[in-house]
Amino acid sequence: MSVPRSRQRQDVEEAYTVQTHSAIQVQYFSLYSLYRLIGNRGALRGGSIGVGLTIISHYTWPFFRRQTFQFKGFLVCTCTVFGLVISAERALQEYEALRRWEENDIRKEARLHLAQQGIIPTETAIAKWRAARDSFPPEADTDTDQKRN
Secondary structure (H helix, E strand, O other): OOOOHHHHHHHHHHHHHHHHHHHOOOOOOOHHHHHHHHHHHHHHHHHHHHHHHHHHHHHHOHHHHOOOHHHHHHHHHHHHHHHHHHHHHHHHHHHHHHHHHHHHHHHHHHHHHHHHOOOOOOHHHHHHHHHHHHHOOOOOOHHHHHHHO
16 A cells, blocks of 8 residues: 655654654644543553452452552552553554545545546556645535525
């Protein structure tokens, strides 16, 4: 699957912006902030489960009660990190699935449009079609303009 260089450059610039803003602690709503929020929720959920299991184990299992406080804290931290990693990975996979869906939708449109013109939809032809499509401004919705008049 070929991605145009302009789209790759745009993704790289967005990643650089996210890294720059996170380094200077600027809070803004972006993809990074969304993943951070989802990761924090996962960490909170995992930490809560860890604390709950530690408390239950402490009061129901004599062997666990004799363990050190540091070991119990380690188990809670392990649950917290596990929750953070799993939720952040799930959010990233959902985002990647969305991007794949968008890419496939554009490619289907390109194949249909090129086939209607009698052009074989190769990777090169699809890339040229996409470049031509991206160079034009978006079309105005003429149906809504006519309904308003």
